[in-house]
Amino acid sequence: xxLEERPIMNKIITLFDRLIRWVIITATAGMMSVICLQxxxxxxxxxxLSWPEEAARFLMVWSLFLAAGYALRSREHVGLNFxxxxxxxxxxxxLNILLHLFIIGFLGVMVVGGWQEAMGLMSLKxxxxxxxxxxxxxxxxxxxxxxxxxxxxxIIEDFEKLRSK
Amino acid sequence: MTLTILIVxxxxxxxxxxxxxxxxxxxxxxxxxxxxxPLILISHYMFSGVDSFVLCAIPMFVLAGEIMLYGGMTxxxxxxxxxxxxxxxxxxxxxNILASIFFAGITGxxxxxxxxxxxxxxxxxxxxxxxRAYSTAITIASSVIGPIIPPSLTFVIYALAVGNVSIGxxxxxxxxxxxLTGIGLMVINYIISRKRNYEKRTEAYSWGEILKILKQxxxxxxxxxxxxxxxVSGVYTATESAAAASAYALVVCLLFSRTLKxxxxxxxxxxxxxxxxxxxxxxxxxxxxxxxxxxxxxxxxMAETLHxxxxxxxxxxxxxxxxxxxxxxVVDLFPAIFIFAPIFAPVAASYGISPLHxxxxxxxxxxxxxxxxxxxxxxxxxxxxxNVKLEDLIREVTPFIIMxxxxxxxxxxxxxxxxxxxxxxxx
Numbered sequence: 001x002x003l004e005e006r007p008i009m010n011k012i013i014t015l016f017d018r019l020i021r022w023v024i025i026t027a028t029a030g031m032m033s034v035i036c037l038q039x040x041x042x043x044x045x046x047x048x049l050s051w052p053e054e055a056a057r058f059l060m061v062w063s064l065f066l067a068a069g070y071a072l073r074s075r076e077h078v079g080l081n082f083x084x085x086x087x088x089x090x091x092x093x094x095l096n097i098l099l100h101l102f103i104i105g106f107l108g109v110m111v112v113g114g115w116q117e118a119m120g121l122m123s124l125k126x127x128x129x130x131x132x133x134x135x136x137x138x139x140x141x142x143x144x145x146x147x148x149x150x151x152x153x154x155i156i157e158d159f160e161k162l163r164s165k
Numbered sequence: 166m167t168l169t170i171l172i173v174x175x176x177x178x179x180x181x182x183x184x185x186x187x188x189x190x191x192x193x194x195x196x197x198x199x200x201x202x203p204l205i206l207i208s209h210y211m212f213s214g215v216d217s218f219v220l221c222a223i224p225m226f227v228l229a230g231e232i233m234l235y236g237g238m239t240x241x242x243x244x245x246x247x248x249x250x251x252x253x254x255x256x257x258x259x260x261n262i263l264a265s266i267f268f269a270g271i272t273g274x275x276x277x278x279x280x281x282x283x284x285x286x287x288x289x290x291x292x293x294x295x296x297r298a299y300s301t302a303i304t305i306a307s308s309v310i311g312p313i314i315p316p317s318l319t320f321v322i323y324a325l326a327v328g329n330v331s332i333g334x335x336x337x338x339x340x341x342x343x344x345l346t347g348i349g350l351m352v353i354n355y356i357i358s359r360k361r362n363y364e365k366r367t368e369a370y371s372w373g374e375i376l377k378i379l380k381q382x383x384x385x386x387x388x389x390x391x392x393x394x395x396x397v398s399g400v401y402t403a404t405e406s407a408a409a410a411s412a413y414a415l416v417v418c419l420l421f422s423r424t425l426k427x428x429x430x431x432x433x434x435x436x437x438x439x440x441x442x443x444x445x446x447x448x449x450x451x452x453x454x455x456x457x458x459x460x461x462x463x464x465x466x467m468a469e470t471l472h473x474x475x476x477x478x479x480x481x482x483x484x485x486x487x488x489x490x491x492x493x494x495v496v497d498l499f500p501a502i503f504i505f506a507p508i509f510a511p512v513a514a515s516y517g518i519s520p521l522h523x524x525x526x527x528x529x530x531x532x533x534x535x536x537x538x539x540x541x542x543x544x545x546x547x548x549x550x551x552n553v554k555l556e557d558l559i560r561e562v563t564p565f566i567i568m569x570x571x572x573x574x575x576x577x578x579x580x581x582x583x584x585x586x587x588x589x590x591x592x
Contacts, residue, residue: 021435028224028434035221035408039401053218056404060221060445061212067435067442068186077184077443078497078542084182092182099183106191106207114208136216140208 020066020146027063031056051128058129058136065143072150093158100151100158107144107151114140168461171196171454185497186443190450196457207453214452214503215445218404219325224441225407226318229388229414231437233268234281236418236425241381242267243285248378250351251366255358257290258303259351265307266314266347267386278311279304279543283550293364298561299357301551305543305558306565307350309532312498314343316392319528321403322448322499326506330520333397334592338521338583342529342576349568357564384417397590444499451500455507464508471512478516482577485509486530493534494541501531521592525583529576533569536562 038052071077084092118141121133174195178188194207233239246263253259264282283304290300312319315336324332357363370378391413392406401409418425425433458464475481492501506527513523535543538559547562548555576582 024438025431025434028228028438029430031221031224032228032408032411035225035405036412039405039409056221057216057218060224061216063438064215064224064442064445065449067438068446071439071443071446072184076439077186077446079182079184079188080179080495080542081182081545083180095181099178099181099187102178102183102191103187106187106194109194109204110208110211113203113205114212116205117209117212137212140212144208 020069024063024067024070027059027066031059031063034059054126054128061136062139065139066146069143069146069150072147073153075154090162093161096158097155097162100155104148104151107148111141111144111148114138114144167196167199167457168463170199171457171461179495185500186446186450189447189454189500193450193453193457200460206456210453210456211449214455215449217325219321219402220404220445220448222318222321222402222404222407223444224437225404225411226316226321227441228434228437229407229411230281231433231440232411232414232418232425233385233388234284235429235433236414236422238385238414238418238424239264239268239281239285241378241385243282244378245382247366248370248375252369253355254365255354255363256365257286257293257295258300258354258358258363261286261290261300261303262307262310262347262350262354265310266343267382267389268311278308279546279550282308283547287551295363296557296561297551298553298557301547301553301558302561302565303350303354304551305536305547306562306569307347308543309529309536309569310343310346310350312532313339313346313525313529315339316389316396316403316406319498319502319532320524323502323506323524323528326503327510327520327524328507330510330524331592332403333399334521334587334590335524336393336397337587337590337592338525340586341582342525342572345575345582346529346569346572349572350565353564353568381422384421388413447497447500448503451503454500455504458504458508464511467508468512468515472515478518479578481513481516482518482526485513485526486573486577489527489530490534490537493531494537497542498531498535502528519580519584521587522580522583526573526577529573533566533573536566536569538563538566 034052034055038049038056042048068077084095087095114137118134118137121137124133125131126133126136171192175188175192178192179185183191190207190211194204197204197206243260243264246260246267247256250256250259250263261282264286265278268278268282283301287297287300287304290303291297311317317336317339320335320339321332324330324335358365388410392403392410395401395406395409396403415425415430419427471481471484474484489501489505492505496504506524509527510520510523514520535541536547538544544555544558544562547553548558551558
């Protein structure tokens with residue numbers, strides 16, 4: 001059954017979508033702001049801050065790994081379509097499903113490994129911000145799960161293409 | 166064994182059309198499975214590859230480019246170019262090339278350049294009698310100039326990957342090669358335009374219009390100058406300069422030209438994150454790929470093989486030209502730099518080639534590879550943006566690509582082209 005036919009599921013997806021978009025937008029805006037703040041403090045106040053570089057890094061990994069999920073959703077990650085475009089549509093859809101199964105396998109390793117490492121880093125503190133080193137690192141399992149959900153969504157799309165043939 | 170699996174599975178996935186970021190990651194994972202290493206390394210290397218303040222330059226450069234595009238600042242650059250070169254035969258074609266030189270500056274990314282300038286000039290050119298394929302061809306061919314002329318995100322990534330070369334030095338080294346490429350492409354455009362009798366601008370701008378365009382474009386051109394002077398003088402880093410340029414563009418568009426509303430910001434921040442995330446994920450998995458290559462001693466083997474083949478730097482450079490063109494055809498720009506620059510840069514140094522000169526050869530080579538038929542990814546982006554058939558685009562772009570090959574050879578074998586300005590500046 002297509003996802004659009006399930007209103008509750010749809011609502012949850014929309015909610016998640018909004019939330020993640022806001023995280024991405026605020027993190028990107030925040031990144032620009034803290035870097036500008038760093039320049040301002042160094043030049044105008046003559047007093048370099050220690051934390052903006054670290055904050056910018058963490059905001060970047062959170063914003064961009066999440067945003068990569070959206071790029072995956074709209075199939076915008078660069079790839080070589082030269083050969084696939086020459087296949088019949090049914091075969092191309094089948095091939096896409098297979099490739100996404102490989103991707104899901106890779107993401108599984110990324111999520112499990114990322115989770116283990118994040119747990120191991122829990123009690124360690126970062127150099128400047130003095131927050132747990134697990135906090136920036138949690139983006140790895142988080143984005144891994146997000147990518148998986150997107151991949152499943154793309155597989156469903158390809159299945160529908162196959163069935164409508 | 167490990168290497169065979171890495172390379173075979175990588176090529177297989179690429180041919181089957183898997184997104185390159187995942188093709189790089191999954192082939193590395195397969196390679197690691199043959200070794201007795203914990204797979205936890207995968208997430209570890211992905212994270213450590215991108216957790217860097219220098220890389221914050223990516224979203225900041227892209228953000229600056231998006232603000233310029235949505236805020237209509239790109240338009241004033243194309244207007245300025247039209248004032249300067251529109252009267253020559255093939256006027257809009259020259260405008261397209263010159264606008265790449267100006268715009269270049271800001272995003273430093275060939276794709277962004279193609280999108281930004283193409284969206285304005287491809288429709289304008291086809292409206293004035295150029296074929297759509299030709300207009301697109303000139304857009305993608307001139308998009309190579311962007312990343313060569315400073316400020317350039319490509320050189321930032323190169324410096325990060327290689328480690329011991331100065332970003333400011335690379336910026337200065339790119340000036341003459343970039344201008345040379347621009348002139349070369351204009352010559353081709355002139356010849357073709359004469360043959361096909363393409364337009365030139367007949368009506369003159371009034372002084373009032375010229376003054377207005379000059380004023381608007383000066384406000385825009387402050388951005389790249391801000392970045393270049395800051396980085397070259399070492400006052401601030403590339404990342405900081407790009408953030409400052411973004412903030413400057415936001416203030417101009419929101420408060421002075423009023424071309425942006427606060428509600429537009431949501432879209433701009435989101436889009437720039439999405440565009441950057443594509444390069445970002447590529448770098449994350451490329452770091453994993455590099456790790457596998459390093460455990461297999463590929464950098465050392467590569468150096469030994471090359472040294473066994475030749476002691477002559479000219480032959481070495483020629484081999485490199487060919488390898489990089491092939492790599493540039495298949496792998497995207499940033500992962501190619503991230504993976505291969507650290508392997509080849511030390512080899513080049515052992516042949517006595519200056520690091521700045523080598524950086525230029527390396528990046529220009531890959532950039533030209535992006536547009537090289539039949540599989541260069543720049544061609545696909547161009548075909549999509551210009552809405553033209555790939556075959557037509559390839560036919561029209563070929564003379565420009567040949568010119569770029571010639572310029573690439575000049576850059577490679579005449580070090581003075583790249584080295585004069587950095588030497589004068591003391592790099």
